[in-house]
Amino acid sequence: MIEQVRHLTARMGKNNSPTIESYRDDGGYETAMKALAMEPEEVIEVVKASGLRGRGGAGFPTGLKWTFLPKEREKTYLCVNADESEPGTFKDRLILDFDPHLLLEGILITCHALKSDHAFIYIRGEFCRPYRRLRDAVREAYDAGLFGDNVMGTGRTLHCTIHRGGGAYICGEETALLNSIEGKKGQPRIKPPFPTNHGLFGKSTVINNVETLANVPLILRDGAEEFRKYGTEKSPGTRLFGVSGHVNRPGVYEFPHGIRLIDLIEDACGGVRDGNALKAVIPGGSSVPILTADEARELILCFDACMAAGTMLGSAGVIVMDETTCMVKALDRLTHFYGHESCGQCTPCREGSGWIAEIVSKIASGSGTPADLDKLVDLGRQISGNTICVFSDAVSMPVTSFTTKFRSEFEDHVNGGVCVAKKTTAATA
Amino acid sequence: MAKITLNGIEREVEENSYLIRAAARCGVHIPHYCYHPALKVEGNCRMCSVEIEGVPKLQTACTTIVRDGMVVNTESEKVVKVRSEVMEFLLRNHPIDCPICDQAGECGLQDYYMEHGLHDSRVTVAEKVKKKKRVDLGPNVVLDSERCILCARCVRFCKDVTGTAELVIANRGSHAEITTFPGRPLTNDYAMNTVDLCPVGALTSRKFRFKCRVWFMERAESICPGCERGCNIYLDRFQNEIQRMKPRVNPRVNGYWICDAGRLDIDWINTNRLLRAEEGGRPIAPEESDREAASALSKGDEVLLVASPSMSNENLFALKKFSEKVLPGSELVGGSFREPWEDDGILRLPDRNPNRKGMEAIGIPTGIEKALATSRGTVLLFENDLLGDQPHLGAKLEGKKVIAFASNRTATVAAADLAVPVTSYAEMAGSFTNHAGRTQPFEPAIRPEGEARPVHEILHRIAAFLGSDLNAASFDALRSEMLEKVSALSMAVPDGREAEHVG
């Protein structure tokens, strides 16, 4: 049995965990006090030394990102990406719901490190309870003098503004998020310029994910070395794994990077439901390539091992599918999603996402032809690589991996319309 | 300057310029839809993707700034393939209605499909997303949503050029479409430029819709007579009729645009024209008309000649000469200025007369009011509808012999003792001098109908009846003489025109 390591989730389950009293009872904001007395550069050094990598999906080293800010700059914004919307991912919501002050302390320390006087938290519009909890926490923090014009008595200014999204997956892309705050459609920007040079309102901006920032107080509290004791060399620290689908105990689990996927499924989550056989796993949110059961059994959950296995750790949203799953219908759910969420800016993605969704739906319904399958495979490639952002790659990866690894199921659907899955629990027709 | 290698050839290009523009200046056209040199870069259509050495992914030429040493291939196998794939995506939901589409013949989709697509369709007509076929966006612009490729040129134009932001793209993905807000139609004074900007047949001009297939038309380079800006235009003709006016690019004058008021003011050229000379409402032959005019002028009465700031420099120059050489005792003044409108900060300038500056340069003074008050004999009105436009001045024609030289039937023509048909600016060569003193030539777009002739020719004939040689029968000779005598009118050297773009 593998044991959870509760760092980020240490306070989960406590009564009143979202309140500032509760947070302070557990020593909250003491680290911020300590960090604010340090030089900003020292704080950045500690985070760099910890090897913390972004938890939003791309896994970019956080400390390094911070150093990309130009030396001379007019103003710096920190934007917190709380637009958690990658299908299969539900871990930031946990922090927002049950330990919002952990995030706020992370913001406080990070803003000090970045010399930023204004943080925006971009929270997805659907998150109502998390929004209320976060809003209350921010109010408490203002009342306690943690935000405002005299942060913790230092005379420094730091404002924290919550900006609610309105239902657009693409706003999780960092430049789309910036546009959304500016009162524009959430459409990704052409890069360069990069946000560190030309970000929110044209000012220097760092965008970090909720879980990433929640790690910052812990790293400053315990030191980089302690942080590195968990996880692997290149993927240090613990990770919030959200496991969903056909497992007996779905949920969010905190484990160090480097555990085996099969242990997560079998031990932590109590195995595949109904004693069914494992069929496939998407290990890092819907956009990463799917793995067959055999591949999944070998997978180590860290950034590099996932890359080596031809997939990605992404947002660590693990979607488990058992033998009853129809892979065509499973893909149909995902391509429908991407067809709905393309921001519509670039031609290949706008047209391709919708087109792919239509074809998969046609094949899933049993009216597809072999030519449709060829077209699907073709479009899966054609859509990728010639767009402003990586959304089209996020469409391409599931399409390509599903149709490659479960080719025979797709072929069966276009050659007579018979679904090979024993029962069709996924997207039951 | 930066040195780049473009398709294997080393080129010097302007530093910090966008690759698409730098290439165009080297004569290399990179296909594109959303890019327009006068609009903010958006990079959405992806047609202009090119290969740059050392960069793994293709890059859009419209968003790439040239770097010294950049090696660019706009025709590599990879580029050609991606271009054809983008075409397939663009055409996925595009209707197959070219036979009834006004854009056919000047359509970016047709052109590039022939050059870069030529793929077999993998979509059936039934599978195409259906959208609205006829949406009145405003009084002058009609939208066909199915044809739209969402390049957002029109959106950017209304947002950044006119600042009115009436047009937006609503919804996402396959359902995205151009729209206005209910009750807020596209009414800005430059709205019809969106029709020119549209690279496909999505936005069409209500006035021009279904009037003429574009491949039947021929065009002439002309100057808009609507105000003192002197916007450069094309007049497109079919069967000796002006079908439409389009902006002609001139970065120093009007950029890429013209205003709607100017563009729409073409009907008068085709309708209600004075085609024959008339004496007291009775048609007479040209010779008779010349003789009548000459005899009225030979009586030794005082003669007042009233010029107009909407006449061409050449006609004004001939008139000045006529007044000085043929009728030495006559008075020549400029008259009938159109009511000013407001400077809108974009193109429109207050003075709605196209050639006031030219009239000044030629030395024709103003002061029609005083001149009319004191004149007692014959009054010659050139393109001046005093009775129609300025009745308080028209009243002063009472009891005088009036000869009206006019292109159209007006109240003044109806009341004149003698009416002489003259050509409009669309039927002759000439030039206007704009507010900045820039003299711009225009060429005839259509043949004059009936007996209408340019003013200088008529004056030459009348002078002959009076025994003088005005030496104004030949336009070329007249213009040379004018340029020699009035140095302020030297013609602007045409600017190296930017490559004109799709749509």
Place this chain on the structure above:
Amino acid sequence: MAATERKKTFRFSEKREKEIAALRGRYEYPQGLIMPLLWMAQYDEGWVSPEAMETIAEICETSPAWVYSLATFYTMFELERPIRYQIQVCHNLSCSLNGSESILAHLEKKLGIRAGEATEDGRFRLSAVECLASCGSGPMMQVNTEYYEQLTPEKIDALLEEFGRD
């Protein structure tokens, strides 16, 4: 959106005016306030009316069309009519693996409408929506601001009863 003649105007309450004034300093240009104001309008009235969009455009110094383009890009804004209960069933992969289709079908049957439609009285709109980040508790739905997880037909029936309609 109905292109009917409109004479009404929309105004934010005094309490909202104060909130708006406080927010102004947070955004470098007024356009940034569009999303917060769309939310306020929807929260106060159950939808974002054309009049509200005109008012928001005025406050944010932009055109109503621009506000409209945002209100349609972001899918959470109700632009058709005021709705009492927005029922949004997740039909993305994780929920689907746990039977969200049958939950949706049950709701369609009970409410007598298809996903995407609203009941005639404006009490309910039923939508199939994308992942709501509650993947470990599917099938699930959101009704207005609340999540309802691990749904069964029985749970749905009880909820609909609670909402005052069987």
